[in-house]
Every structure is written in structure tokens, then in C-alpha cells.
Amino acid sequence: MARSHLTLAALATSAVAELEVSGARSYSLGGAAEFDSALLSARDGQTYIIRVPTSQTAETEQSADLVALRALTTGIRSRLPFDVPTYLGQTPIGGTRAVVYDLLAGHHIExxxxxxxxxxxxxxxxxxxxxxxxxxxxxxxxxxxxxxxxxxxxxxxxxxxxxxxxxxxxxxxxxxxxxxxxxxxxxxxxxxxxxxxxxxxxxxxxxxxxxxxxxxxxxxxxxxxxxxxxxxxxxxxxxxxxxxxxxxxxxxxxxxxxxxxxxxxxxxxxxxxxxxxxxxxxxxxxxxxxxxxxxxxxxxxxxxxxxxxxxxxxxxxxxxxxxxxxxxxxxxxxxxxxxxxxxxxxxxxxxxxxxxxx
Missing domain, CATH: 3.90.1200.10 (Aminoglycoside phosphotransferase (APH), C-terminal lobe)
Structure with missing residues (x-):
């Protein structure tokens, strides 16, 4: 069963110190979900996203992604003409982990x-x-x-x-x-x-x-x-x-x-x-x-x-x-x-x- 956006919001406050969530909603773009995800509105006016993998494949992918994001230092990112997600924190949940990122602007296109x-x-x-x-x-x-x-x-x-x-x-x-x-x-x-x-x-x-x-x-x-x-x-x-x-x-x-x-x-x-x-x-x-x-x-x-x-x-x-x-x-x-x-x-x-x- 998919985790509710309220559960994910509570996890986010555990993952990121001093994060004050003022609103949350489930987030997906269709298809077979490999992550439970929610968009979080914070009292500082920022919007964040939290993701919890729902399969071993997704968890492995998330782990590798975190390694890469940490390798993409501020100096490396400054060379790129676009944004890259920023890892903000994580917390354990049900044998896996919830990870919080900043939400980047833009939409997908085929x-x-x-x-x-x-x-x-x-x-x-x-x-x-x-x-x-x-x-x-x-x-x-x-x-x-x-x-x-x-x-x-x-x-x-x-x-x-x-x-x-x-x-x-x-x-x-x-x-x-x-x-x-x-x-x-x-x-x-x-x-x-x-x-x-x-x-x-x-x-x-x-x-x-x-x-x-x-x-x-x-x-x-x-x-x-x-x-x-x-x-x-x-x-x-x-x-x-x-x-x-x-x-x-x-x-x-x-x-x-x-x-x-x-x-x-x-x-x-x-x-x-x-x-x-x-x-x-x-x-x-x-x-x-x-x-x-x-x-x-x-x-x-x-x-x-x-x-x-x-x-x-x-x-x-x-x-x-x-x-x-x-x-x-x-x-x-x-x-x-x-x-x-x-x-x-x-x-x-x-x-x-x-x-x-x-």
C-alpha cells in the first residue's frame, strides 16, 4: 500500500532538521510507481520532494543517485547551465529510507x-x-x-x-x-x-x-x-x-x-x-x-x-x-x-x- 502524503510529510521532518512543513500532497506523474512521493510546502516558502523506494531496484538506483549527487560539488555544478537536485536529508523507514530533495523548476517533455x-x-x-x-x-x-x-x-x-x-x-x-x-x-x-x-x-x-x-x-x-x-x-x-x-x-x-x-x-x-x-x-x-x-x-x-x-x-x-x-x-x-x-x-x-x- 502506498504511503500517504501525511506519513511522508512526517518522515521529512525527521529527515531534515528544522524543516517545518505547512502542507503536503501526493505527487506522481502516472505510470507504475517505484517510489512513494510527496510534494512538501515549507513555512520558509520553499517546496521540497520526498521519495521512498518501493522496490529493491528503486532503492539501489536511489543509493547510486545519492553517491553521484554528492560527487557533483558546488564547483562542478557551477559549470553546468542547468540545475541538479540537492540532497537535503534522509530517515529510515520500513527497511529502506526516505530521502528529501529540493524541488526544481520545469516540466517533462517527450x-x-x-x-x-x-x-x-x-x-x-x-x-x-x-x-x-x-x-x-x-x-x-x-x-x-x-x-x-x-x-x-x-x-x-x-x-x-x-x-x-x-x-x-x-x-x-x-x-x-x-x-x-x-x-x-x-x-x-x-x-x-x-x-x-x-x-x-x-x-x-x-x-x-x-x-x-x-x-x-x-x-x-x-x-x-x-x-x-x-x-x-x-x-x-x-x-x-x-x-x-x-x-x-x-x-x-x-x-x-x-x-x-x-x-x-x-x-x-x-x-x-x-x-x-x-x-x-x-x-x-x-x-x-x-x-x-x-x-x-x-x-x-x-x-x-x-x-x-x-x-x-x-x-x-x-x-x-x-x-x-x-x-x-x-x-x-x-x-x-x-x-x-x-x-x-x-x-x-x-x-x-x-x-x-x-
């Missing part, structure tokens, strides 16, 4: 709702580029993973083979992904600081500006293309605008290899959904993933210009990618300061994920 042009699309590109230009040393100092290009390649290859081992991966996709994995030119990149779990749900926006980025549980040094794969689901003109702004901010070209890796990661989200269904022993998820894999095969077969490996020809145009990614595996609305349900973005290497908890 990827396909991002309009073309330099407005919001450009702000998204600038925001992601700002993450990728952060100094990498603070990640290691916080005990968070730092993956080399070789390690990113290795974990991607392992994912492909895990999906193939299920016997449910169509041979056309297996070969397509293996060809991309075997193309050494795709994997010659400089790792950067990445959010690691970035999706449209991670962003809060106002007007045409990204005001905040949520969900930092996968913060690490890794392949910057991981943070950009979801952009390919935007309107083609919006995707071009976001990638152009990203390239201009980082002063690097979004070259063919970069876009190919991003598209590979986008396709592999379906493989992750399949493996998630198998691990959870949820046949409905497995069936959904198989249906999506079949649809992806159809897309590949109806467009001759879709190879991922350089040796075999050109890649999809962004418009073709947008059509291919007409829905996201397990796509549901965000729940408070996290994801509501469906598949969580999967870390490159689960063994590298910080197991620290506060």
Missing part, C-alpha cells in the same frame, strides 16, 4: 514533442555537451566508474552476445550488431563524463530551455554517445538541431562514427529490454521485446542504407532512425525524480556500479 529549430533542441544539445566537458578527475575521486573506450566496446559486445544467447535475437540483427562491434573505427573515441542514463525523462524544461537534469545514478566516465542515443527518436529536424548545438558547444564534429555508435546504442535498448524481461521472468516483457525486434528487422530490411559498420556502407538518415524508434522499450512517464516503470537505462558494466549507500 522526445517526439521537441520542436525543430534552435530553441529547445539547441538547449538540449548545449546541456549534454556541458556534461561531457566536465573535468573527469572528480568521477574517479568519488569512486565512480571510469571506463576506457576498450571497456565500453567490450561491454557492448558482451550485451550483444547475451542477447544472441537467448535464441530470440533475429540473425539479421545479430549480424548487424556484431559487424558494428567488429568495426574498430567505431570505437576510437575519447571517453568523457556522462550522465549514463540520460533520456527525455531526465530533463526538466521551461519555455525553450533545459532548466534541470535529474537521475544521476549512472554518472561515470564513458562513451559520450550513450547520452545522445535517445536524441535520434526526436523529430529529424529537432535531432539535427540538438546534435549541431552539441557539436558547436564541444567544438567537435558529430562524425559518422559518433552517430553510428549512438544509433547502435538506441537499437540495443531493445536487447536490454529483452534481457530485462528474461531476468525478471516476465513473459509479457519478453514478448514485447521480441515484437520490437521483429519490427526493427523490418525497418532494416526495407531500407538498404542502414549498416552500422563503416565497411558495409552508409548509415541511416536521422529521419529513418526516428521512424525506427517510434516507441521506447518500456516507455512510461517519469515518477517524481526518477522513472516510473518499464526498463531503466542499463549501465555499461554493472560490476562497475558503485554499491555505496548512505
Amino acid at each position: 522526445a517526439e514533442e521537441v520542436p525543430p529549430g534552435d530553441g529547445l533542441a539547441g538547449s538540449i544539445g548545449h546541456a549534454i555537451a556541458a556534461i561531457h566537458t566536465l573535468p573527469t578527475n572528480f568521477v574517479g575521486e568519488a569512486g565512480l566508474p571510469s571506463l576506457s573506450a576498450v571497456e565500453c566496446h567490450t561491454s557492448t559486445t558482451a550485451l550483444i552476445e547475451s542477447a544472441a544467447s537467448t535464441g530470440l535475437l533475429p540473425s539479421a540483427l545479430r549480424d548487424r550488431w556484431r559487424d558494428a562491434s567488429a568495426d574498430a573505427s567505431l570505437w576510437q573515441f575519447q571517453p568523457t563524463v556522462i550522465n549514463g542514463a540520460l533520456t527525455a525523462d531526465s530533463l526538466l524544461v521551461e519555455d525553450e530551455t533545459v532548466t534541470a537534469v535529474l537521475g544521476w545514478s549512472a554518472l561515470r566516465v564513458g562513451d559520450p554517445a550513450r547520452d545522445l542515443h535517445w536524441i535520434l527518436a526526436m523529430n529529424p529536424d529537432a535531432a539535427e538541431g540538438a546534435l549541431g548545438a552539441y557539436a558547436a558547444t564541444r567544438q567537435v564534429a558529430t562524425d559518422r562514427q559518433f552517430t553510428q555508435r549512438a544509433m547502435l546504442y538506441a537499437e540495443l535498448e531493445v536487447a536490454r529490454w529483452l534481457l530485462h524481461g528474461r531476468e525478471a521472468r516476465d513473459q509479457s516483457i519478453v514478448d514485447d521485446a521480441v515484437e520490437m525486434l521483429d519490427g526493427l528487422v523490418d525497418r532494416v530490411h526495407t531500407n538498404s542504407a542502414t549498416p552500422l559498420a563503416n565497411a558495409t556502407g552508409p548509415i541511416m538518415a536521422i529521419g529513418d532512425v526516428e521512424a525506427m524508434l517510434d516507441r521506447t522499450p518500456g516507455d512510461k512517464n517519469a515518477q517524481s525524480y526518477g522513472h516510473a516503470g518499464g526498463m531503466k537505462p542499463v549501465i555499461d558494466d554493472q560490476s562497475d556500479r558503485s554499491s555505496s549507500s548512505e
Whole structure:
């Protein structure tokens, strides 16, 4: 049973010293809740949010997120053109914990709702580029993973083979992904600081500006293309605008290899959904993933210009990618300061994920 907003308000006063709550209401954005959440109005005029995980998966994600938020010091945050949640306090409850954060301004927007042009699309590109230009040393100092290009390649290859081992991966996709994995030119990149779990749900926006980025549980040094794969689901003109702004901010070209890796990661989200269904022993998820894999095969077969490996020809145009990614595996609305349900973005290497908890 979900905890009431009054119970959560009482927990918040235990979690944050001198917090005086003047009002509270339950808070959710729909979907299958993995957190009990409430918005709290305080006598100081501020609004806060309290979240209690309702599953082990959510608790693990929350723990990793707290480690990342503490690593994002005031100095690091000052380099970002958007806000990041601030951890204010916690208190134990029923074998887990309630955590209080400040409430950040903005609202969520679906990827396909991002309009073309330099407005919001450009702000998204600038925001992601700002993450990728952060100094990498603070990640290691916080005990968070730092993956080399070789390690990113290795974990991607392992994912492909895990999906193939299920016997449910169509041979056309297996070969397509293996060809991309075997193309050494795709994997010659400089790792950067990445959010690691970035999706449209991670962003809060106002007007045409990204005001905040949520969900930092996968913060690490890794392949910057991981943070950009979801952009390919935007309107083609919006995707071009976001990638152009990203390239201009980082002063690097979004070259063919970069876009190919991003598209590979986008396709592999379906493989992750399949493996998630198998691990959870949820046949409905497995069936959904198989249906999506079949649809992806159809897309590949109806467009001759879709190879991922350089040796075999050109890649999809962004418009073709947008059509291919007409829905996201397990796509549901965000729940408070996290994801509501469906598949969580999967870390490159689960063994590298910080197991620290506060």
C-alpha cells in the first residue's frame, strides 16, 4: 500500500532538521510507481520532494543517485547551465529510507514533442555537451566508474552476445550488431563524463530551455554517445538541431562514427529490454521485446542504407532512425525524480556500479 502524503510529510521532518512543513500532497506523474512521493510546502516558502523506494531496484538506483549527487560539488555544478537536485536529508523507514530533495523548476517533455529549430533542441544539445566537458578527475575521486573506450566496446559486445544467447535475437540483427562491434573505427573515441542514463525523462524544461537534469545514478566516465542515443527518436529536424548545438558547444564534429555508435546504442535498448524481461521472468516483457525486434528487422530490411559498420556502407538518415524508434522499450512517464516503470537505462558494466549507500 502506498504511503500517504501525511506519513511522508512526517518522515521529512525527521529527515531534515528544522524543516517545518505547512502542507503536503501526493505527487506522481502516472505510470507504475517505484517510489512513494510527496510534494512538501515549507513555512520558509520553499517546496521540497520526498521519495521512498518501493522496490529493491528503486532503492539501489536511489543509493547510486545519492553517491553521484554528492560527487557533483558546488564547483562542478557551477559549470553546468542547468540545475541538479540537492540532497537535503534522509530517515529510515520500513527497511529502506526516505530521502528529501529540493524541488526544481520545469516540466517533462517527450522526445517526439521537441520542436525543430534552435530553441529547445539547441538547449538540449548545449546541456549534454556541458556534461561531457566536465573535468573527469572528480568521477574517479568519488569512486565512480571510469571506463576506457576498450571497456565500453567490450561491454557492448558482451550485451550483444547475451542477447544472441537467448535464441530470440533475429540473425539479421545479430549480424548487424556484431559487424558494428567488429568495426574498430567505431570505437576510437575519447571517453568523457556522462550522465549514463540520460533520456527525455531526465530533463526538466521551461519555455525553450533545459532548466534541470535529474537521475544521476549512472554518472561515470564513458562513451559520450550513450547520452545522445535517445536524441535520434526526436523529430529529424529537432535531432539535427540538438546534435549541431552539441557539436558547436564541444567544438567537435558529430562524425559518422559518433552517430553510428549512438544509433547502435538506441537499437540495443531493445536487447536490454529483452534481457530485462528474461531476468525478471516476465513473459509479457519478453514478448514485447521480441515484437520490437521483429519490427526493427523490418525497418532494416526495407531500407538498404542502414549498416552500422563503416565497411558495409552508409548509415541511416536521422529521419529513418526516428521512424525506427517510434516507441521506447518500456516507455512510461517519469515518477517524481526518477522513472516510473518499464526498463531503466542499463549501465555499461554493472560490476562497475558503485554499491555505496548512505
